[in-house]
Amino acid sequence: xxxxxxxxxxxxxxxxxxxxxxxxxxxxxxxxxxxxxxxxxxxxxxxxxxxxxxxxxxxxxxxxxxxxxxxxxxxxxxxxxxxxxxxxxxxxxxxxxxxxxxxxxxxxxxxxxxxxxxxxxxxxxxxxxxxxxxxxxxxxxxxxxxxxxxxxxxxxxxxxxxxxxxxxxxxxxxxxxxxxxxxxxxxxxxxxxxxxxxxxxxxxxxxxxxxxxxxxxxxxxxxxxxxxxxxxxxxxxxxxxxxxxxxxxxxxxxxxxxxxxxxxxxxxxxxxxxxxxxxxxxxxxxxxxxxxxxxxxxxxxxxxxxxxxxxxxxxxxxxxxxxxxxxxxxxxxxxxxxxxxxxxxxxxxxxxxxxxxxx
Amino acid sequence: xxxxxxxxxxxxxxxxxxxxxxxxxxxxxxxxxxxxxxxxxxxxxxxxxxxxxxxxxxxxxxxxxxxxxxxxxxxxxxxxxxxxxxxxxxxxxxxxxxxxxxxxxxxxxxxxxxxxxxxxxxxxxxxxxxxxxxxxxxxxxxxxxxxxxxxxxxxxxxxxxxxxxxxxxxxxxxxxxxxxxxxxxxxxxxxxxxxxxxxxxxxxxxxxxxxxxxxxxxxxxxxxxxxxxxxxxxxxxxxxxxxxxxxxxxxxxxxxxxxxxxxxxxxxxxxxxxxxxxxxxxxxxxxxxxxxxxxxxxxxxxxxxxxxxxxxxxxxxxxxxxxxxxxxxxxxxxxxxxxxxxxxxxxxxxxxxxxxxxx
Numbered sequence: 001x002x003x004x005x006x007x008x009x010x011x012x013x014x015x016x017x018x019x020x021x022x023x024x025x026x027x028x029x030x031x032x033x034x035x036x037x038x039x040x041x042x043x044x045x046x047x048x049x050x051x052x053x054x055x056x057x058x059x060x061x062x063x064x065x066x067x068x069x070x071x072x073x074x075x076x077x078x079x080x081x082x083x084x085x086x087x088x089x090x091x092x093x094x095x096x097x098x099x100x101x102x103x104x105x106x107x108x109x110x111x112x113x114x115x116x117x118x119x120x121x122x123x124x125x126x127x128x129x130x131x132x133x134x135x136x137x138x139x140x141x142x143x144x145x146x147x148x149x150x151x152x153x154x155x156x157x158x159x160x161x162x163x164x165x166x167x168x169x170x171x172x173x174x175x176x177x178x179x180x181x182x183x184x185x186x187x188x189x190x191x192x193x194x195x196x197x198x199x200x201x202x203x204x205x206x207x208x209x210x211x212x213x214x215x216x217x218x219x220x221x222x223x224x225x226x227x228x229x230x231x232x233x234x235x236x237x238x239x240x241x242x243x244x245x246x247x248x249x250x251x252x253x254x255x256x257x258x259x260x261x262x263x264x265x266x267x268x269x270x271x272x273x274x275x276x277x278x279x280x281x282x283x284x285x286x287x288x289x290x291x292x293x294x295x296x297x298x299x300x301x302x303x304x305x306x307x308x309x310x311x312x313x314x315x316x317x318x319x320x321x322x323x324x325x326x327x328x329x330x331x332x333x334x335x336x337x338x339x340x341x342x343x344x345x346x347x348x349x350x351x352x353x354x355x356x357x358x359x
Numbered sequence: 360x361x362x363x364x365x366x367x368x369x370x371x372x373x374x375x376x377x378x379x380x381x382x383x384x385x386x387x388x389x390x391x392x393x394x395x396x397x398x399x400x401x402x403x404x405x406x407x408x409x410x411x412x413x414x415x416x417x418x419x420x421x422x423x424x425x426x427x428x429x430x431x432x433x434x435x436x437x438x439x440x441x442x443x444x445x446x447x448x449x450x451x452x453x454x455x456x457x458x459x460x461x462x463x464x465x466x467x468x469x470x471x472x473x474x475x476x477x478x479x480x481x482x483x484x485x486x487x488x489x490x491x492x493x494x495x496x497x498x499x500x501x502x503x504x505x506x507x508x509x510x511x512x513x514x515x516x517x518x519x520x521x522x523x524x525x526x527x528x529x530x531x532x533x534x535x536x537x538x539x540x541x542x543x544x545x546x547x548x549x550x551x552x553x554x555x556x557x558x559x560x561x562x563x564x565x566x567x568x569x570x571x572x573x574x575x576x577x578x579x580x581x582x583x584x585x586x587x588x589x590x591x592x593x594x595x596x597x598x599x600x601x602x603x604x605x606x607x608x609x610x611x612x613x614x615x616x617x618x619x620x621x622x623x624x625x626x627x628x629x630x631x632x633x634x635x636x637x638x639x640x641x642x643x644x645x646x647x648x649x650x651x652x653x654x655x656x657x658x659x660x661x662x663x664x665x666x667x668x669x670x671x672x673x674x675x676x677x678x679x680x681x682x683x684x685x686x687x688x689x690x691x692x693x694x695x696x697x698x699x700x701x702x703x704x705x706x707x708x709x710x711x712x713x714x715x716x717x718x
Binding site: 169170171172173174175177178179218219220221222223224256258259276277278279282302303304305307308309312316319339341 | 528529532534536538577581582583615618637638662664671678698
């Protein structure tokens with residue numbers, strides 16, 4: 001923490017629309033980027049990934065740089081999102097797991113008890129030197145476009161570890177949480193530490209914002225979220241604020257988290273992502289009822305609407321831009337990640353439309 | 360509609376806790392039943408289903424009767440739910456589809472355009488005589504326990520038909536909805552008619568309540584729900600009220616529908632099912648803000664919590680019973696269907712606890 005290098009690489013991009021909006025200011029246009037913009041919807045992505053396993057790709061600097069740049073070049077989005085994977089820090093730290101095509105992450109030895117938790121390795125910066133190097137390459141390529149760092153949140157990581165892979169219902173995870181809270185909190189504490197380390201590495205390398213993605217938090221009741229998850233998420237988000245002196249905006253998002261928005265915002269999010277189920281003005285007033293004033297939100301076009309015609313996409317986009325006006329700032333995005341079969345030309349057209357739109 | 364038989368088979372069960380609660384009265388104890396209580400969590404179910412395909416089972420009266428009775432005998436729940444499947448009325452009407460183990464319903468010829476919609480067969484009562492006969496058998500077995508009829512709602516049926524099977528993102532369904540609203544409304548109109556016919560058959564045979572289950576409605580933004588789905592759901596729920604003179608309570612439920620609760624209640628639900636993500640008191644105030652006073656709710660224990668120890672299950676159940684007190688009536692249930700690996704003894708214990716609980 002006394003080493004000042006963690007701010008030295010960061011560019012000064014004070015008028016970048018993403019950062020202006022994240023800080024509650026008035027950007028020259030509504031900033032727009034897309035979760036999973038760097039990925040399967042792009043033929044140039046599929047080309048460079050051919051034959052390269054996902055996790056190896058995430059640790060290969062020139063590949064990460066190229067894949068992260070592709071949607072910036074093609075769509076003219078207002079931010080690059082670091083190409084990565086939620087389980088990457090676990091894998092890099094030495095947890096035995098792989099991403100199996102058609103299934104998702106598969107963990108060799110699921111974590112089910114206190115001894116498993118004690119044996120979990122922690123991430124150290126040297127485990128992810130490929131990520132640091134990728135970020136350094138990106139800073140040379142991006143021009144004035146901000147780079148968003150990325151990490152998965154502890155609940156989602158815990159679910160993969162406890163279930164041994166993707167789970168629809170998270171039975172074992174919730175059983176552990178409720179039946180053995182001590183082991184649960186030990187597990188989430190370790191995962192929070194790993195996540196914080198991973199994000200600090202990205203900050204040191206020069207990212208301009210971070211997104212903490214809790215894919216599965218929406219599977220929790222509000223009480224479970226507040227009791228078993230929020231303290232750990234909060235430790236990460238507040239840890240990043242401390243580490244950067246508040247200079248790197250923290251975006252936080254989970255799918256299906258309509259009832260958790262207030263608590264997620266309180267965890268220390270500068271920008272709260274909202275899925276397409278909750279209109280942005282509803283989200284804003286729900287967060288405000290918890291005491292925050294004029295929160296900044298991100299979202300929330302239903303990614304499936306991109307399969308309809310342009311007229312429908314434009315209509316929904318106009319609705320969302322109007323609903324976003326009640327917020328203290330609005331970063332336009334989808335309400336979840338880009339679906340693999342999305343027509344990339346629709347995304348480009350959407351970026352142009354958001355940029356040209358006058359509220 | 361002039362044939363009075365549709366009320367003649369129904370038993371008089373005026374003091375049954377389920378019906379008292381559904382009608383806003385004060386039952387002798389909080390009624391409790393479980394969505395998917397008749398199914399894979401029970402070894403006696405797996406035994407009788409061995410070698411019998413799902414849809415054939417749903418049309419075999421003595422099998423439907425036995426499976427529907429199993430959880431009533433074992434757990435002492437306050438209602439039986441007719442053993443059926445969401446796609447049954449489509450299958451019975453002649454739509455080419457099958458339930459494929461490990462996948463779900465698979466439709467031979469997906470419905471993608473106006474001609475496909477025009478060609479869809481409608482359900483006639485004679486297609487589901489097996490269901491009527493099963494209900495008649497059940498009335499002789501159930502004693503004083505009410506029987507809840509069951510049907511899937513039009514959006515969910517449409518998604519299966521348009522996608523050709525289960526879908527995570529409903530891309531084609533939403534594309535059709537937005538790009539060709541005329542065909543969409545024609546499709547949902549036909550599905551509403553089939554669903555209404557199917558529920559009328561069940562009412563004629565003597566069910567005491569109905570549950571309209573919209574599995575996937577929670578995938579819709581509130582605007583899409585209100586524009587493209589609610590009119591059709593409403594037609595079914597109001598159609599049943601007319602058909603029965605309001606004597607058969609209508610339960611309506613969908614997963615992940617926190618933002619839709621007001622609209623779903625307005626569609627004509629007497630009892631609104633709430634999933635575990637939304638605390639019942641939050642659900643009640645959300646519905647009340649839409650103008651309804653003291654709505655009756657059903658739910659909402661997270662089915663995954665049943666994998667924790669009894670102390671955790673009891674704690675969550677107490678919370679839910681307390682939150683349910685703000686409603687005009689509370690039917691205890693899970694916040695989604697029973698998961699296949701649930702320990703049935705946990706369900707029995709839960710029923711006993713809810714019955715013995717004093718608010």
